[in-house]
Amino acid sequence: MKSNIIVADDHPLFREAIKQVLPQVVADCEIIEAESYYELQHALENNADVDLVLMDLHMPGNKGFAGLSLVKSEYPAVAVVMVSASDSANIIRRSFAFGASGYIPKSSSFEVIKQAINAVMQGEIWVPEEIRSEVEFADTDDEKLAKKMASLTPQQFKVLNMIADGLLNKQIGYELNIQESTVKHHVSSILRKLDVYNRTKAGIMFNQLDVEDDSKRVTES
Numbered sequence: 001m002k003s004n005i006i007v008a009d010d011h012p013l014f015r016e017a018i019k020q021v022l023p024q025v026v027a028d029c030e031i032i033e034a035e036s037y038y039e040l041q042h043a044l045e046n047n048a049d050v051d052l053v054l055m056d057l058h059m060p061g062n063k064g065f066a067g068l069s070l071v072k073s074e075y076p077a078v079a080v081v082m083v084s085a086s087d088s089a090n091i092i093r094r095s096f097a098f099g100a101s102g103y104i105p106k107s108s109s110f111e112v113i114k115q116a117i118n119a120v121m122q123g124e125i126w127v128p129e130e131i132r133s134e135v136e137f138a139d140t141d142d143e144k145l146a147k148k149m150a151s152l153t154p155q156q157f158k159v160l161n162m163i164a165d166g167l168l169n170k171q172i173g174y175e176l177n178i179q180e181s182t183v184k185h186h187v188s189s190i191l192r193k194l195d196v197y198n199r200t201k202a203g204i205m206f207n208q209l210d211v212e213d214d215s216k217r218v219t220e221s
Contacts, residue, residue, distance in 0.1 A: 026121060052079050053078055054104075057084040066157075069150065072098070161206065
């Protein structure tokens with residue numbers, strides 16, 4: 001049976017590397033490429049029975065763990081493996097809290113990438129061996145936040161994203177082509193589900209999904 005796999009990364013060389021590795025692990029697979037989070041959404045909407053998504057943590061259109069959280073909310077059966085230049089144990093731990101099935105540092109060898117993909121395709125959780133002891137699967141604040149975010153509908157998630165960006169109800173209605181009264185209803189539901197009492201608190205909670213891009217920080221310093 002053919003497996004549908006999406007490689008979502010804005011770096012062409014990394015996508016090419018993954019495309020070389022995948023057929024060595026998954027005998028019969030259809031590889032779909034996405035260069036941004038918006039292309040990833042389009043790929044998920046237009047391809048039935050996606051088995052695996054390899055997703056760059058810092059791809060254009062994605063904000064930290066927001067993309068992962070939304071994908072797992074809309075497509076809970078799809079396994080998502082995060083890929084990143086960062087090998088921070090804290091970031092890896094947070095990835096699993098928000099629903100990732102694996103995490104591959106971009107510095108990994110082809111052999112390690114193959115091991116990771118094979119494990120996840122077998123239904124396992126894969127953690128880089130060198131930091132396995134540092135990654136604890138506990139009931140963390142991130143896991144609580146992830147459960148709250150997962151309770152939102154995709155439309156509510158979009159509204160929350162816009163609230164975090166400082167947009168007013170009228171502006172959100174225009175962007176999403178919905179009535180302002182509908183936006184107000186979404187906002188009320190969001191506040192209730194997140195257990196906060198105003199838009200500012202909701203925006204702050206959404207921004208907790210963000211992650212600093214280590215590669216850019218090194219470049220800028």
